[in-house]
Amino acid sequence: MSWQSPSGDFAFGFLPILSEENRFLLAIYYAKIPERTIVWYANGENPAERDSKVELTNSGHLVLRDPKGDEFWRSQSQNDAQVSHAAMLDTGNFVITSKSSNIWESFKYPTDTILPTQELDVNGRLVSALTETSYKKGKYQLRFNQGSLGLNQIEMFTRKNYNQYFFLGNGSLNRLIFEKSGYLQLQGSNGSLAKLAPENAVPQPELYYYRAKLNFDGVLTFESYPRNGGTWSAWWFRPRDICSRFVVEFTDKLGNGPCGYNSICEPIKGRPNCTCPPGFSFLDDKNPYIGCKQDYVSSEDCNPDGSTNEIDRFEFKSMQFADFPLTDYGILQPANELECKQSCLLDCTCVVAILQDPTLSKDGNGTCWKKKLPLTSGWFNRDAVDRTALFKTLAFSDL
Structure with missing residues (x-):
């Protein structure tokens, strides 16, 4: 009823x-x-x-x-x-x-959505749902902060705010207005209006339903639905690439990103797609956005100097373009593939090494960046054609 x-x-x-x-x-x-x-x-x-x-x-x-x-x-x-x-x-x-x-x-x-004729002022905010099917409070927030309209993660245990990973405006904004006509606009303190969405189109509220939503994955979307039936379509979304927004600053300031720790994020049609690297699996198979766990427990049989004698337990699986740019703890330069693998293999702490191909580097010298748990800000950088991730995984005989 x-x-x-x-x-x-x-x-x-x-x-x-x-x-x-x-x-x-x-x-x-x-x-x-x-x-x-x-x-x-x-x-x-x-x-x-x-x-x-x-x-x-x-x-x-x-x-x-x-x-x-x-x-x-x-x-x-x-x-x-x-x-x-x-x-x-x-x-x-x-x-x-x-x-x-x-x-x-x-x-x-409001909760996570605003509609035509609705406004969000400096004291208002949108908070995402936890998942597509859970309406508990999620880890993203849209709010005004010092004159800009920003998106930030929320620490899930204390509900404290991280720094903004995306913002709109120049420091003088005080209202988000969803016009009855279907335009989503920002208002400045002097009353000026700046159109956000839709871009390069005229809304037709007589033909479409409209909404703006802060999705559970941290992407703000402007969407339409035909009144005569169909599906929701996103006309506009921000940020355009949420994965890259979390590789510009350390995660203790921004949060753990749209895919959590030990995972790799790639934007597909504006939304984050999360995968686990070799040797890892999802913490929750039903929710790929909370991160991944290592499939094996790292051996405690480490020498006092951090090295290991169990090198026969491991092998390397490669993945091009994958990177965790903010979690380096050791750098070798120059280094080739054999040297990079050997250094990571003998190091109890190392779980993945990123190799820059010497033949593709400007100076002809390769670089090896070693990473340890937890892996943060994982993403696919398709522009980094000279980079390959070398994941240390259990050898088949030890599985």
């Missing part, structure tokens, strides 16, 4: 969470889209059990109660006042009003 807007475009109600059996999300969603695309949700951190209820209090709060009647979520309020009525509007905004003003509205408390 749901509460629909007059046009039927949007609905307010409970939706089942696909990743959690018999758990439900209080949400606003596109009612005419078969997938019921969600644009706002209440209780992502605490999904509702079957037979839970939502109440509207006299003072203007939405309250969720479990089957026993215990409260487990309550909306914030701009002010407490006697409720006149509530409405699900055709804009996608759910409002609770008194006789004189709005007491509460979903547009003032």
Whole structure:
């Protein structure tokens, strides 16, 4: 059962969470889209059990109660006042009003999405969901910071902010405006407007639904959906290459990137694609975005000087273009492939070495960069035709 807007475009109600059996999300969603695309949700951190209820209090709060009647979520309020009525509007905004003003509205408390006629001011923010199917708070945030609109990772345990990995603006911005016409614009402190999206196109709101969303993988997208049916299409996304944004500064300032530790990130159609290097596998096969783990436990049989005698246990697997540019702990120069492999093989700490081909270097001397765990900021640099990653893995006989 749901509460629909007059046009039927949007609905307010409970939706089942696909990743959690018999758990439900209080949400606003596109009612005419078969997938019921969600644009706002209440209780992502605490999904509702079957037979839970939502109440509207006299003072203007939405309250969720479990089957026993215990409260487990309550909306914030701009002010407490006697409720006149509530409405699900055709804009996608759910409002609770008194006789004189709005007491509460979903547009003032966005989750990961904004819609036409909605604005995000200097105190507002979008927070990504954890995954495509989990609506717990994720690790990305869109917010204003010192006059620019920026994206940053959030440390998952303390919820503290890392530095911005991408930002828009010149230091004088104070509002993100999604026009009714379908344009997404930034407003400066002097009232000037700068169009963000769509680029090189004129929106047609009579033919398309529009949304701007901070996705679970850290990419902000502007998307459309044909009103006569189809799929969501991204017209614009930022950053254009999220993988490369995390190789410009150490991860203690930016976070662990879209693919986590010990993984390799490559943008495909603007979104990060995560893979594990040879000798590693995903921490969670159902979620490739949280990182990879080594398939074997590194031997503790190391000599006091950091060397190992177990060289027969290992072999090398190569991967062109892969790199972890911020995790060097040892550099050999000049070095050829044999010298690079030998140095990593004898070193207990080394898990991968990046070799610059001597025949392709400017001075004819190769370079060997040795890396240790955890591997950070992994990416495919397709421009680095002279680089090959040499991963130290268990030999077949030791598997």
